[in-house]
Amino acid sequence: MNLQAQLFGPDLDWLSHTLARAEHVSSEKIVVLDDGAGLQLQDSGLLYLEPPADRPNPNNESLIVSAGVHGNETAPIEVLNNLLNELLHGKWQLACPALFILGNPPAMDAGKRFLDANLNRLFGGAHRKPEYRGLPEADRARLLENACKAFAAKHSTNLCHYDLHTAIRPSLREKFALYPFVEGRDIPDEQVDFLLEADVETLLLQHREGTTFASFSSSELGAESFTVELGKVRPFGQNDLSRFTGIANALRRRLQGEPPPKPDRASGQITVFEVVHEILNTGDSFRFHVPDGVANFTMYDPGTVIWEDDTTCYKVGDTPEGIVFPNRDVPVGQRVGLMIRPRS
Numbered sequence: 001m002n003l004q005a006q007l008f009g010p011d012l013d014w015l016s017h018t019l020a021r022a023e024h025v026s027s028e029k030i031v032v033l034d035d036g037a038g039l040q041l042q043d044s045g046l047l048y049l050e051p052p053a054d055r056p057n058p059n060n061e062s063l064i065v066s067a068g069v070h071g072n073e074t075a076p077i078e079v080l081n082n083l084l085n086e087l088l089h090g091k092w093q094l095a096c097p098a099l100f101i102l103g104n105p106p107a108m109d110a111g112k113r114f115l116d117a118n119l120n121r122l123f124g125g126a127h128r129k130p131e132y133r134g135l136p137e138a139d140r141a142r143l144l145e146n147a148c149k150a151f152a153a154k155h156s157t158n159l160c161h162y163d164l165h166t167a168i169r170p171s172l173r174e175k176f177a178l179y180p181f182v183e184g185r186d187i188p189d190e191q192v193d194f195l196l197e198a199d200v201e202t203l204l205l206q207h208r209e210g211t212t213f214a215s216f217s218s219s220e221l222g223a224e225s226f227t228v229e230l231g232k233v234r235p236f237g238q239n240d241l242s243r244f245t246g247i248a249n250a251l252r253r254r255l256q257g258e259p260p261p262k263p264d265r266a267s268g269q270i271t272v273f274e275v276v277h278e279i280l281n282t283g284d285s286f287r288f289h290v291p292d293g294v295a296n297f298t299m300y301d302p303g304t305v306i307w308e309d310d311t312t313c314y315k316v317g318d319t320p321e322g323i324v325f326p327n328r329d330v331p332v333g334q335r336v337g338l339m340i341r342p343r344s
């Protein structure tokens with residue numbers, strides 16, 4: 001039986017297996033590739049990869065790569081699945097330990113952002129809140145946290161986490177990364193070089209800790225973590241994967257332990273924004289004045305009213321501010337958008 005069949009069953013690859021068996025599966029079985037690398041399907045959409053013990057890890061690092069935390073953001077899922085297929089077919093060899101994650105298999109199967117609760121708001125222990133008790137997404141957040149903790153306990157040196165997404169709205173800056181807020185932490189130049197290598201030319205610095213997957217791995221595991229937005233949400237089969245070769249090539253290079261290429265753009269060439277305000281749905285009287293369909297990074301002049309309710313009116317401050325992730329269709333208490341400005 002070939003390796004793919006040993007891991008996923010006849011005629012299935014990781015993605016088709018995850019879609020077909022979106023419910024819990026787990027296995028202690030480690031499938032060993034011809035070159036000695038080991039793969040363990042720890043749960044549906046959760047794959048642990050370990051190089052042979054005697055192979056050098058030249059970049060001395062461990063990688064968590066996740067996609068499908070939002071089930072309808074399909075292009076990064078296809079990118080990750082294709083990287084795995086290449087590995088299984090011997091196209092390259094693994095040099096560093098890695099955890100590959102397809103975040104929300106039932107939502108992927110349904111073609112939806114989420115089923116009961118937004119998985120990317122349930123990390124950092126938020127899944128324990130009473131309102132989420134018993135929801136599959138809360139269980140999934142706990143399971144993914146535990147898997148990442150176990151991975152980090154075993155492979156703590158230079159742990160990095162790239163959580164790959166695509167955006168609902170068009171974007172004036174197609175690819176951008178969000179850097180979770182951790183007190184006193186600044187982004188290392190080599191991470192900026194990696195983002196540029198992946199064709200990600202815009203960086204957005206969060207202003208406070210959140211409950212996203214990247215925020216969890218950054219705060220609790222000490223990882224260098226990013227949410228990476230790579231384009232626009234499209235259903236399976238409708239992605240132009242030629243627009244995602246930057247991230248695919250950059251990740252493959254890291255997984256193989258190859259040295260970083262000589263950067264053709266210096267770290268200083270990334271455009272950096274900072275979050276100045278997080279817009280939350282405050283309830284019945286909340287009114288959001290950004291029209292549906294406005295592109296990410298659309299800028300507003302000082303004084304423009306962005307949202308208001310019966311007690312608050314948020315206006316753009318003294319310098320222009322932009323909107324990222326405008327989405328009025330979220331539950332009370334959740335994020336309707338981020339107001340951003342160029343880093344001062």
Ligand SMILES: O=C(O)CCC(=O)N[C@@H](CCC(=O)O)C(=O)O
Nearest residue numbers: 120165167168169178212227325
């Ligand atoms: O396009 C949108 O409105 C959402 C795209 C998306 O899923 N973005 C992430 C960003 C996470 C972060 O703030 O780091 C999300 O909303 O979960």
Ligand SMILES: [Zn+2]
Nearest residue numbers: 070073165166
């Ligand atoms: Zn997303």
